[in-house]
Amino acid sequence: MVLEGKKRVWEDYQKEIANDHYFYVRSCIRQTFFPGSETTFLRIMKNDLGKDVFEDARHTTCTGIGYHTDIVPLETTMTVIARHFALMTEAGYVNIIPSCVTSFGLYTEVLETWKHFPEIEEKIREYLWKATKREFKIPENLVHTSDIIYKFRSQIKEKSKVSLINKRTGEPLKVVEHIGCHYSKMFPTSGVGGAEFPSVLTGMIESWGGSVIDYPERRHCCGFGFRQYLVMANRGYSVSNSKKKFESMRPFQPDFIVANCPGCSMFLDRWQYTIAELEGVTYDNRGMGIPVLTYEEMAGLVMGYSPWELGLQMHQVSVEQLLDKLGIKYDKEQKYRGAKGQKIGEPQKPQFLIV
Amino acid sequence: MGKLYDKLNQDIRFIEGLNGCMNCGVCTAICPAAEFYHYDPRVICDTVQSKDEALIEALLRSETIWYCGECMSCKTRCPRNNTPGFIIMTLRKLSQELGYFTDSEKGRQQFAIKRAIGENILRTGYCVHPDIVSPQMHPEQGPVWDWISRNTPEIMEKLGSNYKQNGIGGLRNIAPEVLDEINKIFEVTGCKTMFDTIERHSKHKADEMGIEISPEGIGNEYFMTVYTENNGTHNA
Numbered sequence: 001m002v003l004e005g006k007k008r009v010w011e012d013y014q015k016e017i018a019n020d021h022y023f024y025v026r027s028c029i030r031q032t033f034f035p036g037s038e039t040t041f042l043r044i045m046k047n048d049l050g051k052d053v054f055e056d057a058r059h060t061t062c063t064g065i066g067y068h069t070d071i072v073p074l075e076t077t078m079t080v081i082a083r084h085f086a087l088m089t090e091a092g093y094v095n096i097i098p099s100c101v102t103s104f105g106l107y108t109e110v111l112e113t114w115k116h117f118p119e120i121e122e123k124i125r126e127y128l129w130k131a132t133k134r135e136f137k138i139p140e141n142l143v144h145t146s147d148i149i150y151k152f153r154s155q156i157k158e159k160s161k162v163s164l165i166n167k168r169t170g171e172p173l174k175v176v177e178h179i180g181c182h183y184s185k186m187f188p189t190s191g192v193g194g195a196e197f198p199s200v201l202t203g204m205i206e207s208w209g210g211s212v213i214d215y216p217e218r219r220h221c222c223g224f225g226f227r228q229y230l231v232m233a234n235r236g237y238s239v240s241n242s243k244k245k246f247e248s249m250r251p252f253q254p255d256f257i258v259a260n261c262p263g264c265s266m267f268l269d270r271w272q273y274t275i276a277e278l279e280g281v282t283y284d285n286r287g288m289g290i291p292v293l294t295y296e297e298m299a300g301l302v303m304g305y306s307p308w309e310l311g312l313q314m315h316q317v318s319v320e321q322l323l324d325k326l327g328i329k330y331d332k333e334q335k336y337r338g339a340k341g342q343k344i345g346e347p348q349k350p351q352f353l354i355v
Numbered sequence: 356m357g358k359l360y361d362k363l364n365q366d367i368r369f370i371e372g373l374n375g376c377m378n379c380g381v382c383t384a385i386c387p388a389a390e391f392y393h394y395d396p397r398v399i400c401d402t403v404q405s406k407d408e409a410l411i412e413a414l415l416r417s418e419t420i421w422y423c424g425e426c427m428s429c430k431t432r433c434p435r436n437n438t439p440g441f442i443i444m445t446l447r448k449l450s451q452e453l454g455y456f457t458d459s460e461k462g463r464q465q466f467a468i469k470r471a472i473g474e475n476i477l478r479t480g481y482c483v484h485p486d487i488v489s490p491q492m493h494p495e496q497g498p499v500w501d502w503i504s505r506n507t508p509e510i511m512e513k514l515g516s517n518y519k520q521n522g523i524g525g526l527r528n529i530a531p532e533v534l535d536e537i538n539k540i541f542e543v544t545g546c547k548t549m550f551d552t553i554e555r556h557s558k559h560k561a562d563e564m565g566i567e568i569s570p571e572g573i574g575n576e577y578f579m580t581v582y583t584e585n586n587g588t589h590n591a
Binding site: 026028029031032035036038039055056057058060061063064065066068069070071072073074075076078079080083105113117120127128130131132181182185186188195219220221223224225226227228230231232233234235236237239240241244270271273274308309311313314315316336337338339342344345346347348349350 | 366391464467469506513524529543545
């Protein structure tokens with residue numbers, strides 16, 4: 001009886017993830033700060049898993065940052081998202097996969113709202129027609145791109161070249177996972193495992209040999225806060241919330257942090273630099289900080305891709321300490337080279353953070 | 356029922372976000388903003404459900420409504436299915452529509468966000484783009500971002516982006532006909548009106564404060580003032 005009850009409760013959090021044929025929508029933040037991650041996602045999907053992923057050059061921002069800074073009205077955001085549904089419909093697809101957690105949260109919010117208030121969907125259809133003469137069908141399947149990597153984690157494991165294990169000690173690497181507030185805090189049943197026990201990243205980490213750290217502030221926000229970061233005068237909010245997390249995870253000595261949301265990945269990386277420069281503090285024992293990966297970068301390392309093709313040189317906290325633990329060989333000389341191997345200079349060294 | 360409350364109650368997020376607050380304070384316990392600012396989402400809910408016009412107007416003119424980070428952690432936790440974050444979004448919308456946002460330092464920042472993010476969406480089709488994240492405005496991005504900014508085309512090419520080129524791919528040019536569609540959507544759905552409203556009230560405030568403001572862009576004194584000004588009274 002008890003087991004049956006548990007099974008029933010968890011059924012709410014078992015998410016349907018389409019098996020193939022995806023309409024891909026990119027993320028403003030991911031393509032700005034982690035362009036290699038989107039490239040890696042498509043490489044894994046197309047080359048390693050043989051999946052059909054379609055991209056339409058006419059898709060744009062979902063306006064998510066404008067919406068969550070309150071300059072873009074809800075009706076506008078809904079209509080821009082409806083336009084993306086129209087592009088998906090025109091291309092003959094039914095499964096839509098946003099690369100951004102803010103977008104994923106908003107797409108979910110839009111579909112949930114329309115489900116309960118069909119008159120709003122009707123109004124948005126009228127707006128879209130008036131503005132663009134486009135029509136759309138509701139997607140049959142909406143998932144975040146990380147959900148797909150989660151779904152295929154065993155296939156990735158089968159093809160993997162590297163495990164999340166410390167090559168020297170043979171112990172699983174200790175990983176902090178951060179799923180990002182808008183993945184499932186707003187609509188818990190839309191995320192794998194819900195808001196309380198999200199398993200989208202833990203599923204990847206544990207399948208690929210690592211162990212997950214459970215620390216007190218595990219579910220606390222990274223501190224983006226939209227206007228709280230975008231406006232210079234407010235950035236104390238943003239760094240303070242990241243600091244709260246770093247202080248909470250520090251006693252567990254993480255080998256790295258992996259994040260679901262592109263914004264979170266960037267903030268957890270950059271705020272370590274900022275805190276080091278402001279206060280001379282890092283959250284590891286060597287003054288180098290804790291490396292932060294996107295989930296695509298983690299998957300790419302597991303698949304044996306070159307760290308510099310993944311774009312790990314774009315991180316402020318150096319990743320070499322992690323590559324050494326994983327036993328991954330890399331050419332330090334190539335780290336800061338351009339596409340044709342040409343020299344393009346190197347970043348200056350921070351004053352306190354060791355790189 | 357009061358006038359301001361009626362206006363709030365026209366927004367679906369307000370209707371869905373306020374189901375009757377019992378003042379338990381769980382939202383405040385989980386709130387990242389409450390930890391950092393003089394901010395208490397429980398009090399926000401209590402104030403709006405009081406339907407007291409004077410209190411709601413004070414809220415619309417206050418610093419308080421601009422402290423929330425819209426992480427929506429409150430939505431998961433409320434035992435009554437309220438969402439203080441949604442209530443905040445409704446209050447901010449009304450504060451801008453009525454021009455009350457220029458009464459507070461944090462509210463005046465809407466001008467900077469409109470100029471930086473809003474205009475960028477209409478100009479490029481993106482909310483964020485590497486070309487607008489300047490190292491000068493973003494010192495926290497560190498020396499790696501400074502290096503990226505100096506070598507953006509080379510680095511983006513290496514990482515498989517289609518930076519400023521036509522066709523599919525990351526950071527591609529968004530075609531003019533696509534931008535036309537986005538502009539039309541902004542027009543018919545009321546976003547252009549919202550932008551104009553932010554502009555009109557900000558111009559009035561800038562004139563009142565005797566600070567130079569230009570018709571567009573971020574190269575003006577009022578932008579830098581609202582972008583950087585912090586009177587130091589906001590933190591808990």
